[in-house]
Amino acid sequence: MMPLGADMLFKTLADPTRRALFERLCREGEQTVGALTARAGVSQPAVSKHLGVLREAGLVVDRQAGRQTHYTAQPGALAPLIDWTGQMAGFWERKFDDLEDLLRRMDQ
Numbered sequence: 001m002m003p004l005g006a007d008m009l010f011k012t013l014a015d016p017t018r019r020a021l022f023e024r025l026c027r028e029g030e031q032t033v034g035a036l037t038a039r040a041g042v043s044q045p046a047v048s049k050h051l052g053v054l055r056e057a058g059l060v061v062d063r064q065a066g067r068q069t070h071y072t073a074q075p076g077a078l079a080p081l082i083d084w085t086g087q088m089a090g091f092w093e094r095k096f097d098d099l100e101d102l103l104r105r106m107d108q
Contacts, residue, residue, distance in 0.1 A: 018054055021036055025060060025073035030071065060073055
């Protein structure tokens with residue numbers, strides 16, 4: 001069973017605009033809403049809404065500096081996804097090992 005945190009993260013990152021905003025913040029560091037909007041391909045209100053969803057999921061934090069809001073990615077918040085993918089990788093490795101054993105026995 002997937003942890004609840006992973007479920008929320010999958011839902012949040014399923015949206016391509018949110019995923020792109022998060023990836024950009026990870027790659028480029030802290031950005032203002034205006035800077036993110038300039039390259040997002042959607043309106044400023046839409047960017048703000050997406051950033052709010054990312055913030056609720058713990059994937060970004062914001063800070064006010066005068067009239068501007070700056071956002072920073074929190075890659076550590078992906079830990080539940082990393083744990084889940086690690087579990088799934090182990091599951092499939094065991095399945096492939098079992099298949100390899102079966103094929104080896106069939107060849108004998």
